[in-house]
Amino acid sequence: MNFSFDENYLLSQLALCIERGKLNSSSKFPADMISQPGVEELLPELLSRNISPKIILDNGLLIGMNRVGEKFRDGKIFIPDVLISAKAMNAAMEILRPYIVKGDLKLKGKVILATVKGDLHNIGKNLVRMVLEGGGWEVIDLGIDVSSDKILDALKTNDIKAVGLSALLTTTMLNMKDIVRDIKNNFPEIPVAVGGAPLNQRFADEINADLYSPDPQGMLDYLNNNFSLN
Amino acid sequence: MINKINQYFFSFNELNFDEEKLIRAFKDFSTQNVPLLKNTWNQLYSFIQQNCKAVAGYRYFESDSISYQNNILIIDDTQFNLSPIIYRDLKDATDIILFVCTIGNKLEEKVQELVSSGDTISAFILDRIASELVELTADLLENKIQSELTSVGYNLTNRYSPGYCGWSVSDQKKFFSLLPENFCGVRLTESSLMLPIKSVSGIYGTAHNLIRKDYHCEICDDEFCYRRKTDKGIII
Numbered sequence: 249m250n251f252s253f254d255e256n257y258l259l260s261q262l263a264l265c266i267e268r269g270k271l272n273s274s275s276k277f278p279a280d281m282i283s284q285p286g287v288e289e290l291l292p293e294l295l296s297r298n299i300s301p302k303i304i305l306d307n308g309l310l311i312g313m314n315r316v317g318e319k320f321r322d323g324k325i326f327i328p329d330v331l332i333s334a335k336a337m338n339a340a341m342e343i344l345r346p347y348i349v350k351g352d353l354k355l356k357g358k359v360i361l362a363t364v365k366g367d368l369h370n371i372g373k374n375l376v377r378m379v380l381e382g383g384g385w386e387v388i389d390l391g392i393d394v395s396s397d398k399i400l401d402a403l404k405t406n407d408i409k410a411v412g413l414s415a416l417l418t419t420t421m422l423n424m425k426d427i428v429r430d431i432k433n434n435f436p437e438i439p440v441a442v443g444g445a446p447l448n449q450r451f452a453d454e455i456n457a458d459l460y461s462p463d464p465q466g467m468l469d470y471l472n473n474n475f476s477l478n
Numbered sequence: 479m480i481n482k483i484n485q486y487f488f489s490f491n492e493l494n495f496d497e498e499k500l501i502r503a504f505k506d507f508s509t510q511n512v513p514l515l516k517n518t519w520n521q522l523y524s525f526i527q528q529n530c531k532a533v534a535g536y537r538y539f540e541s542d543s544i545s546y547q548n549n550i551l552i553i554d555d556t557q558f559n560l561s562p563i564i565y566r567d568l569k570d571a572t573d574i575i576l577f578v579c580t581i582g583n584k585l586e587e588k589v590q591e592l593v594s595s596g597d598t599i600s601a602f603i604l605d606r607i608a609s610e611l612v613e614l615t616a617d618l619l620e621n622k623i624q625s626e627l628t629s630v631g632y633n634l635t636n637r638y639s640p641g642y643c644g645w646s647v648s649d650q651k652k653f654f655s656l657l658p659e660n661f662c663g664v665r666l667t668e669s670s671l672m673l674p675i676k677s678v679s680g681i682y683g684t685a686h687n688l689i690r691k692d693y694h695c696e697i698c699d700d701e702f703c704y705r706r707k708t709d710k711g712i713i714i
């Protein structure tokens with residue numbers, strides 16, 4: 249690729265800001281980057297130099313998010329830092345939104361998330377949403393206490409790549425079984441990921457889910473590995 | 479003697495949640511991001527102080543309503559299939575205490591509001607603080623009960639909750655059937671979820687001169703329990 253030294257530098261700085269969750273020059277964290285420019289300064293600067301949104305996404309933002317994923321997998325950072333990066337990423341995507349709306353920039357695909365029937369625990373699912381959106385996926389969040397019907401409806405009316413289900417208690421996670429079965433009966437090609445505090449791989453296998461992950465990153469990696477970009 | 483049924487209301491200050499406890503609860507924040515944590519705490523502090531409505535209550539069952547049988551605890555006519563790990567500890571108790579505590583639903587609603595406004599990080603922080611506060615409420619209740627019991631020479635066993643140590647969370651239905659309706663403002667859904675969400679239920683045994691045992695993780699087969707102790711005795 250043919251960028252000037254400056255632009256390559258800006259792209260690598262942008263990746264660093266995503267990796268470290270540096271939003272803008274006035275944000276107080278990370279403490280070692282105080283008063284340095286952040287995503288909200290670097291990204292508009294790159295756009296003003298006619299660097300295409302796709303290059304910015306692929307060669308800046310997603311490089312930063314991939315490093316976050318690596319550090320999380322290696323146990324160097326934990327959920328809060330991942331969220332902080334995802335927040336910076338969400339701010340970046342907000343700036344790029346006009347290009348997405350126009351169709352100049354495509355997201356990776358759509359995913360459904362839901363907390364299952366009988367369960368009202370929301371925060372775990374919301375964190376998954378934030379990380380998936382930060383990774384360039386579009387999320388249709390069906391909320392809490394969600395039954396099969398609602399998910400099947402959303403699958404009928406959207407081009408969906410995968411479904412993610414969340415539960416908090418062993419009593420409510422049992423409802424996942426019927427939901428996975430209903431999805432598999434109607435949309436056998438759609439992978440279903442399950443997660444939440446009481447779950448484990450054994451239970452996911454028993455109910456024929458395609459993926460169990462104890463954290464959002466696992467689902468993001470699964471999506472990135474199984475569905476090629478654009 | 480101790481009341482048969484009792485309720486306490488604790489102020490936020492009594493729960494004693496301070497910046498030190500905050501930092502301890504968020505050890506997974508990298509040092510460079512602690513300013514964000516402190517900033518969020520400062521912003522939410524007065525809201526939390528005003529809206530954390532800690533309520534805790536218990537019902538005390540004396541020995542004449544208690545019997546034991548092969549891992550089963552019977553209170554009045556209600557049978558609880560306790561796991562061996564809990565049974566082993568409780569069976570020496572003559573009396574039983576069932577308790578519930580909550581911090582109400584205001585913090586939970588605020589978490590939702592923060593999520594809707596796009597501030598998922600503050601929501602995450604507040605959600606975890608709320609969980610800490612309800613645990614502190616349970617600790618405070620334990621202190622209250624123990625100090626009432628101390629005067630008559632009784633001690634408490636460890637605290638156990640439905641859903642832990644092999645005791646099925648679906649026993650919550652039977653558990654709540656032994657308490658007044660809407661006790662401490664907590665109710666149970668069809669799927670055994672307590673509302674408000676930030677609520678805890680549990681059981682103690684008590685007896686004269688009872689010696690409190692250690693937790694025994696080695697006889698429990700729940701390999702996925704998050705409270706499982708390591709070989710070194712540390713809870714991971």
Ligand code: B12
Nearest residue numbers: 372412414417418443444445446639641671672675678679
């Ligand atoms: C904090 C906590 C509480 C708090 C707050 C609970 C809340 N819902 O807000 C309090 C103290 C109130 C509490 C109470 C109880 N708890 Co509790 N609690 C926990 C604890 C320690 C953390 C849960 C949490 O909020 N984590 C933070 C959020 C953000 O994480 P999360 O929801 O798990 O989501 C993350 C992942 O799971 C994953 N994820 C979630 N969904 C999905 C979906 C997909 C597709 C993917 C890929 C990933 C994914 O990504 C998220 C981000 O990392 C867990 C044990 C643990 N370490 O997980 C027990 C746990 C959930 N509790 C448990 C139990 C039993 C209870 C009680 C029933 C105990 C009692 N009798 O009082 C009550 C029930 C409360 C109620 N309302 O009915 C059990 C549930 C298992 C079971 N037996 O049913 C657990 C698993 C502990 C255990 N025994 O091992 N609890």
